[in-house]
Amino acid sequence: MNFGERELAEFAAILRHAAAAEIMPRFQRLRLEQVRRKSGPLDLVTDADEAAEAAITEALARRFPEAVIIGEEASARTPDWLERLTSARLAFVIDPLDGTANFAAGLPLFACMGAVLWEGEVVGAAIHDPVGLSTALARKGAGAWLEDREGNRRRLAVAEPVPARRMTGTVSWRFLPETQRQLVCRNLPRVAACWDYRCAGHEYRLLAGGHCHFVIFNRLMPWDHAPGWLLHREAGGFSAQFDGGPYRPHVTTGGLICAPDEASWQALHQALLEP
Numbered sequence: 001m002n003f004g005e006r007e008l009a010e011f012a013a014i015l016r017h018a019a020a021a022e023i024m025p026r027f028q029r030l031r032l033e034q035v036r037r038k039s040g041p042l043d044l045v046t047d048a049d050e051a052a053e054a055a056i057t058e059a060l061a062r063r064f065p066e067a068v069i070i071g072e073e074a075s076a077r078t079p080d081w082l083e084r085l086t087s088a089r090l091a092f093v094i095d096p097l098d099g100t101a102n103f104a105a106g107l108p109l110f111a112c113m114g115a116v117l118w119e120g121e122v123v124g125a126a127i128h129d130p131v132g133l134s135t136a137l138a139r140k141g142a143g144a145w146l147e148d149r150e151g152n153r154r155r156l157a158v159a160e161p162v163p164a165r166r167m168t169g170t171v172s173w174r175f176l177p178e179t180q181r182q183l184v185c186r187n188l189p190r191v192a193a194c195w196d197y198r199c200a201g202h203e204y205r206l207l208a209g210g211h212c213h214f215v216i217f218n219r220l221m222p223w224d225h226a227p228g229w230l231l232h233r234e235a236g237g238f239s240a241q242f243d244g245g246p247y248r249p250h251v252t253t254g255g256l257i258c259a260p261d262e263a264s265w266q267a268l269h270q271a272l273l274e275p
Contacts (some may be wrong), residue, residue: 003090003116003123005139007064011092011116012126012135012147014059019112019130022051023097027130028106035104038076044100049073052096052112060092067092072223085222086250091117093249095223098127099199111201115226115249122249125227127201136205136231144208144234158237159210161260164267168193169214170203171272176218176255183275184216190271204228207258208235214259214268222249225256238262242273 026034026048034047053071060069068088072095075081085091092114097103099110108131116124123140136156138144144156171194173184188194191214197203206212208231215232217225226249229239239247242255259265 003118005142008116008124008126008137008139010063011060011114011124012128012137014056014063015112015114015126015128016135017059018052018055018096019128022055023048023103023110023112023130026051027103027108030104044104045073046097046100046104048103049097049100053094056094056096056112056114060094064090064092066090069094070223071096072221075223082250082252085117086120088117089119093117093223093226095201095227098201098224099197101198109197109199109202111199111205113201113223113227115222115230117226117249120250122226122230125230127205127227127231129202129205136208138208138227138231138234140230140234142234144231146205146209156208156231156235157210158208158232158235158260159213161264162213164191164264164271167191167213167264167268169207169212169216170194170196171216172196172200172218173216180218180273184272187272191268200224200228204231204258207237208232210235213264214257216255216257216268216272218253218255220247220252220254220256222252225249229256229258232258236260238265240265242269 068084068091070081070093094114103110113127125138128135133149135147145153239258
């Protein structure tokens, strides 16, 4: 595998530059016509999303001309994106502006993030906070860390395991199938607290930093979850799909539970997903 720490640093720098050049100048300055719906009221895109993705894609193509680059916005125009992702030796999945609804509302809770895949396996991740100017990074087998604007690093580690009734975390219940959504929502009092930031990037950062115990998602587009999944795993966490199978970046259904360890995963599954 030829994607090392230097290449990950270059990848993070590309995300940071796009965020500074294309996202932040538009923050709290969007006009009505610069915000559009895609599939529905929960699915927005702005000029900032599209401009940042174009800048990231162009920079990655220059630096890694052999790579397949799949951005969230471009994927809608690329019907074979999943086939290209699974067949590529080196690939990037990019979410140029995760938390678009927050961004469009002027809330400072959004991220610019992406993951690196080598022969279908997630080997690198970066989740950049354009407001706080820090970047959470992970490399397969090398751990996960938070890097501030001066380049100082702090290792990330998941929270210590506790019983389910004392766990806190995020549950993205709105994308669950109806029957499962009703079950999970009824069961939420079985944990200590839960929330939904409408920004997977920041939820994964909290999780990997030990500031909560779990995240639960159903819809698993790779640009939304491959970066955070690796960040969490390299911070020492355990994750699996709802059926207990491993996370795979080319599988977009089946749900995902991330927890401090396998026993915590089992406890959460029993508390929230079982009658």
